[in-house]
Amino acid sequence: MKKKKKYLLLYTLFAFSQQRTITGIVTDTPNKPLERANVIAKPLQDKAGLKFAIADHLGRFKLVLESSVIYEIKVSNVVAKIF
Numbered sequence: 001m002k003k004k005k006k007y008l009l010l011y012t013l014f015a016f017s018q019q020r021t022i023t024g025i026v027t028d029t030p031n032k033p034l035e036r037a038n039v040i041a042k043p044l045q046d047k048a049g050l051k052f053a054i055a056d057h058l059g060r061f062k063l064v065l066e067s068s069v070i071y072e073i074k075v076s077n078v079v080a081k082i083f
Helices: 002-016
Strands: 019-025 038-043 051-054 060-066 071-076
Touching: 038 060, 051 060
Parallel strands: none
Antiparallel strands: 019 060, 038 051, 038 071
16 A cells, blocks of 8 residues: 555656746736736647636736647736726
8 A cells, every 4th residue: 555655646746747837927018917817828739728827916827837738828807997
C-alpha cells in the first residue's frame, strides 16, 4: 500500500510540472484596472479544455495552462450601469 501512495505522489508532482502560469493586469484605455474582466484561454487543439480567470478588483488575473497546448487568449468585460 505504501508503494501506491508514493507512486501517486510522484505522478501528481509530474503532472504539476507540465503547466505554465500566466499572470497580468487588465486595464482600459486610460490604464484604469478593469475589475471582473473575463480572461478566457481557448485551446486550439481538441485534447484540452477551456480555461478562464476573472480579474479581481485591481484587474489582476492568473491562468494556469497546460504547457503542451496552444491557446488563444481573449479578454472581455461587461459594464453595467446601476440605475
